[in-house]
Amino acid sequence: MTNDEQHDHVHDPATGLDPRALSALVDDELPEGERAALLERLAQDPEAASRIAGYRAQKAALKALGASAAHSEPHVVVLRARTPWWRQAGIAACWLAVGAGLALTLAPMAPRLIGGGGGEPAFAQRADIAYAVYTPERRHPVEVAAAEEEHLIAWLSKRLNRSLSVPSLQEYGYTLVGGRLLPGEAGPAAQFMYENHAGARLTLYVTATPKGETAFRLFRDGNRRTFYWVSDEMGYALSGPISEGKLRTIAIDVCSELGGRPESWQ
Incomplete structure (x- = not known):
């Protein structure tokens, strides 16, 4: 050679x-x-x-x-x-x-869990990785843009075999950029991306979870934070480089809008 x-x-x-x-x-x-x-x-x-x-x-x-x-x-x-x-x-x-x-x-220094526990579930790790990979993209951050929101929801609902909806984050200053289909641990996952006027981005990761799995925690990796929870055998993870308190507040509203029960969180 x-x-x-x-x-x-x-x-x-x-x-x-x-x-x-x-x-x-x-x-x-x-x-x-x-x-x-x-x-x-x-x-x-x-x-x-x-x-x-x-x-x-x-x-x-x-x-x-x-x-x-x-x-x-x-x-x-x-x-x-x-x-x-x-x-x-x-x-x-x-x-x-x-x-x-x-x-x-x-x-050994990262990532770390806030709130105790022996480790975050796989979907929370995947949500954090997906945030790190796709949010820096400027030309191709999503597969389907927000202009085709109806198509985006129908497509991802079909692939996840679950009726999905996209929560609004307008009151927090974030508008929908669009979304994409991702491979999950045991099936497909969806990622919805939001952006504020300064260009900062949040993502909502959605995927099916094993029966009986529960999680209500904050996962931190560097300056990224992911608040994740499970509702009706679906895992949700909201990720972004914002304060823990603000992320939790947004996550509570998102959980409620999607039919969850955030009042049960400790």
């Missing part, structure tokens, strides 16, 4: 994904078909989704640093020879290895 052929097979050993594809996803440079397939993979792979979240955080930090520098120093452009793609891929693989080490080091 030639050197070029070897570089064509650079993959992250932890996720099996090509780091060039991950980088292209963050930079919104993937063709539509490849982007959709990779997002689907990330929705089912917590470790890969965590990598993407890290890349986006790094990109945001670099952008903020660049903006800060632009205000304090003259803007200078330095021209350098273009680095070959295979060398960039090798560097990306090295950074992925460093990221894996950091993940192992920091894993």
